[in-house]
Amino acid sequence: MPSRWEQVVVDCADPARLARWWAEALDYVIVHETPDEVEIRRTPDELPGLLFGTNPDVKRNKNRLHLDLRPDDQAAEVERLVGMGARPVGVGQVEVPWVVLADPEGNEFCVLSS
Secondary structure, eight states: OOOOOOEEEEEESOHHHHHHHHHHHHTOEEEEEOSSEEEEESSTTOSOEEEEEEOOOOOOSOOSSOEEEOOSOHHHHHHHHHHTTOEEOOSSOOSOSSEEEEOTTOOEEEEOOO
8 A cells, every 4th residue: 555645844943933924825724733843734634734843953955845836827926925925046047937935944945837
């Protein structure tokens, strides 16, 4: 029997803050919360989720794993996410149809074209 994908774990300094940021960005809900970890999902019963756990290490390099988001309107979504605290970052991309942003703790993600 194959394994089932349960969640992606994100190490961060402030799980509550970052989980709430991503919940708003993705229109997800918080399904579990302790002082050291917070899990969000699209709906309480829908997997996979994102689990934000405490890790005091500072992020130093480009992520080896990142999320790709595909909105209906790329420019509007980039503007919304930047307004929420994301920031544009360069990871070596040149003339590509996606925009690379970083969340409030510096984790890169891509906003794809519509």
